[in-house]
Amino acid sequence: MRLNDLDERIVHALAEDARRSYADIGEEVGLSAPAVKRRVDRLRAEGAITGFTVRVDPAALGWETEGFIELYCRRNTSPEDIHRGLNRYPEVVSASTVTGDADAIVQVFASDMRHFERVLERIAGEPFVERTKSVLVLSPLLRRFGSGAPA
Template identity: 60%
Template structure:
């Protein structure tokens, strides 16, 4: 899917504040409210915009502790099996397969360290998990989820010379 500069500017405005009116976004990007609405509708149809949601501070919900947990799985455990198993844990707020020795990396949010420990124990009890390796987050240095940018795509060929 190809997005032009206006599409990217509209997406950036929505990421910044999805509660803005089409008129406010239009003022920011130089379009009429109706033109912005047409573009947003098209971006939704294309799947570039998948939905709108509220960003809530995890601390407001009592989730004051976070950890990253590497999963080491036996044999040829399928990523879909890992996803199915960890999706049952509301504390797992992110999961990805990764390169390196571990098979997957989980992002866990919990109320305290003991809560993280209980979650890791339950995940480690899954039949395919051989071992886990965890790290507790002490402080968050960069959090792009609160100020994400929409990267510029460049269709440039590297010059050889």
């Protein structure tokens, strides 16, 4: 499904703050509150909006260390195998198959360096993993959260 301009503006407003009222969003996009609600309900029903959530600073939960792990997998490892293997780790916040030499890239949050090292060792020990390469984040420079391009 492709969103039209008005729907994109509504989604962008919700992505910035999902607690905004329909009236507030309507004022921004030029619709009444009931019209915004109808559009949001339709976007949810069609699967364009998959839910509403809260964003929490990982450091507030004790996750002070962030890193990325490149996975180099054994031959014939499917994306489903990678997903199943990584899904057990609460420290893994995202994982994607990628182009290039690595088969997948994994984003990990940990409480400290030692914790990151333990997670890295456990992931490297998964039967489908041939080798890993990791980098640690020094300072996050830019993060966007599901809003797409600004309206």
